[in-house]
Amino acid sequence: MEGYTCIDKVESFEDGDMDNYKVNGYDILLSCVSGDFYAVEAICTHEYAELADGDLEDYFVTCPLHFACFDVRDGSVKDPPATKSLQTFEVRVEDNLIWISNSPKEVRT
Amino acid sequence: MNINEQYIIIGAGVSGVNAAATLRFEGFEGRVILIDKDHEFPYDRPPLSKDYLSGKIKEEDISLRAHEFFEKNNIELKLGKKVIDIDFDDQYIKLDDNEVIPWDKVLIAMGSKLRRLKIPGRELDNIYYLKTKKDAQQMKKDLKYVDDVVIIGAGFIGSEVAATCRQLGKKVTLIEAETVPLSKILGDYVGNFISDIHHSNGVRLLTNELVTEFKGTKKIEQVVTNTGKQIECQAVVVGVGVELDLSLFDGTKIKVEDGIEVDEYCESNIPGVFASGDCALWPYNGERIRVEHWNHAMNQGITAAKNMMNGKSEIYNTIPYFWSDQHDLKIQYLGFSKDWEKTVLRGSLEKQEFTMFYLNDNKIVSALFVNNPRNVLPTRKFMMRNTKIENISNLADEKRNIKKAFK
Ligand SMILES: Cc1cc2nc3c(=O)[nH]c(=O)nc-3n(C[C@H](O)[C@H](O)[C@H](O)COP(=O)(O)OP(=O)(O)OC[C@H]3O[C@@H](n4cnc5c(N)ncnc54)[C@H](O)[C@@H]3O)c2cc1C
Numbered sequence: 001m002e003g004y005t006c007i008d009k010v011e012s013f014e015d016g017d018m019d020n021y022k023v024n025g026y027d028i029l030l031s032c033v034s035g036d037f038y039a040v041e042a043i044c045t046h047e048y049a050e051l052a053d054g055d056l057e058d059y060f061v062t063c064p065l066h067f068a069c070f071d072v073r074d075g076s077v078k079d080p081p082a083t084k085s086l087q088t089f090e091v092r093v094e095d096n097l098i099w100i101s102n103s104p105k106e107v108r109t
Numbered sequence: 110m111n112i113n114e115q116y117i118i119i120g121a122g123v124s125g126v127n128a129a130a131t132l133r134f135e136g137f138e139g140r141v142i143l144i145d146k147d148h149e150f151p152y153d154r155p156p157l158s159k160d161y162l163s164g165k166i167k168e169e170d171i172s173l174r175a176h177e178f179f180e181k182n183n184i185e186l187k188l189g190k191k192v193i194d195i196d197f198d199d200q201y202i203k204l205d206d207n208e209v210i211p212w213d214k215v216l217i218a219m220g221s222k223l224r225r226l227k228i229p230g231r232e233l234d235n236i237y238y239l240k241t242k243k244d245a246q247q248m249k250k251d252l253k254y255v256d257d258v259v260i261i262g263a264g265f266i267g268s269e270v271a272a273t274c275r276q277l278g279k280k281v282t283l284i285e286a287e288t289v290p291l292s293k294i295l296g297d298y299v300g301n302f303i304s305d306i307h308h309s310n311g312v313r314l315l316t317n318e319l320v321t322e323f324k325g326t327k328k329i330e331q332v333v334t335n336t337g338k339q340i341e342c343q344a345v346v347v348g349v350g351v352e353l354d355l356s357l358f359d360g361t362k363i364k365v366e367d368g369i370e371v372d373e374y375c376e377s378n379i380p381g382v383f384a385s386g387d388c389a390l391w392p393y394n395g396e397r398i399r400v401e402h403w404n405h406a407m408n409q410g411i412t413a414a415k416n417m418m419n420g421k422s423e424i425y426n427t428i429p430y431f432w433s434d435q436h437d438l439k440i441q442y443l444g445f446s447k448d449w450e451k452t453v454l455r456g457s458l459e460k461q462e463f464t465m466f467y468l469n470d471n472k473i474v475s476a477l478f479v480n481n482p483r484n485v486l487p488t489r490k491f492m493m494r495n496t497k498i499e500n501i502s503n504l505a506d507e508k509r510n511i512k513k514a515f516k
């Protein structure tokens with residue numbers, strides 16, 4: 001798939017799972033919610049912490065360091081202290097394989 | 110809504126700034142005036158003992174908000190102005206330039222100040238207290254010309270400064286009055302672990318020593334202890350805890366003890382007068398506590414702001430939390446406890462990756478995480494539920510997913 005990188009099989013994921021991947025130099029957090037996949041940047045925008053060490057509940061991932069919370073669907077901030085959204089990446093599933101776009105959806109404002 | 114009202118926030122630390130921001134995000138349309146005696150644009154304190162002091166991050170990285178944020182959100186910042194009087198009957202404050210500003214509601218987010226050592230020689234140069242950006246800048250500048258640093262107090266800030274000074278290549282002596290550092294909140298076992306970490310990182314740790322005198326001609330040259338030790342140095346950093354200055358409220362009707370007493374809505378005994386952050390004494394688990402933690406200051410400021418707008422609409426309910434970075438340790442701590450019946454260790458001290466649970470009556474009253482961020486949020490969720498652990502040994506079993514141990 002042009003512009004995408006295949007990272008794993010769908011079966012490797014259960015609902016509520018999160019995992020880190022490196023795609024085209026980007027550190028990406030892939031989460032699985034209600035059978036759908038969402039990819040956002042893997043590092044909190046507040047200071048520095050890996051979101052994969054945090055907690056995913058529904059569509060919301062909480063950072064383990066100061067508990068900022070983001071919506072994995074659009075990267076938006078739900079709880080402070082973060083004030084900047086996470087970058088998001090398009091995910092496609094084909095033939096039971098998960099593909100993540102090589103570049104973020106749009107440049108963060 | 111509240112368009113003709115005027116809210117004043119005293120203190121533009123993390124608590125006051127978040128309160129002001131929340132008022133706007135939640136749609137408050139009246140005037141918001143944020144006052145601080147500090148001249149600096151609102152900044153964050155935790156980096157002052159860590160990456161800002163070491164030079165890893167720059168001044169712009171420690172701003173609490175971008176400069177344009179306040180103007181864009183119509184928050185009137187008054188910097189370099191100290192509140193010197195507050196009248197709760199006629200509802201006004203007075204600033205040190207004699208400006209008088211009336212308020213409809215006020216949030217007191219004045220923070221705390223560092224306890225000073227009142228011992229001979231305290232007026233010598235190169236004795237530092239680290240609270241403000243200016244303190245950190247001065248220290249950074251002066252440390253360049255210093256080889257030997259003495260740090261007094263092996264609490265969290267003292268330990269962080271010790272670690273940062275080691276990074277900067279200084280010879281560091283850390284002096285602690287207790288036998289084991291941090292044992293009061295972490296116990297001897299973990300306290301000894303922290304001591305070992307200091308030793309292995311080249312910090313000379315002296316415990317059971319009280320500093321009794323500073324010696325020198327103009328600058329500090331020697332620190333003297335109660336056992337007669339004389340330690341040569343060119344700089345001293347004091348981190349012996351914080352205290353409050355509540356003299357502003359002397360003779361007023363606001364209820365003050367070791368902090369400004371507030372209820373679960375962050376409101377004091379005077380309706381319309383709120384307090385948050387380091388200076389607030391707030392209800393937690395059946396007692397009133399005061400903590401000097403960053404997350405608490407932020408979150409209580411946010412909840413206070415919501416309750417200022419919509420009276421008693423949101424309860425402040427949290428588990429106290431702080432983090433600390435020392436040497437290669439990422440430390441995180443949840444809860445509040447001075448005593449406990451049992452501890453359970455999950456992980457390994459040798460690997461420097463573990464969680465220590467502190468329990469009373471089979472409830473987790475606090476937990477310490479060392480290089481173990483994954484356990485923090487599951488533990489926090491469980492503590493929020495305030496329930497007993499059914500099988501304590503499960504907590505220690507690393508093969509069992511921590512979330513399952515909490516089922
Ligand atoms: C060096 C350092 C490192 C720290 N590291 C950590 C850490 O790693 N983790 C953690 O959880 N916590 C840490 N803390 C604690 C944390 O920073 C505080 O809990 C937090 O800053 C409290 O916020 P606050 O808004 O309540 O008070 P403050 O940040 O103290 O802000 C209060 C403000 O009120 C102003 N003020 C006071 N009186 C007046 C007056 N009369 N008129 C006008 N203005 C006034 C002060 O100038 C000040 O700017 C650290 C603190 C320091 C100093």
Ligand code: FES
Pocket residue numbers: 044045046047048049063064065066067068080081082
């Ligand atoms: S680093 Fe994620 S909230 Fe601070």
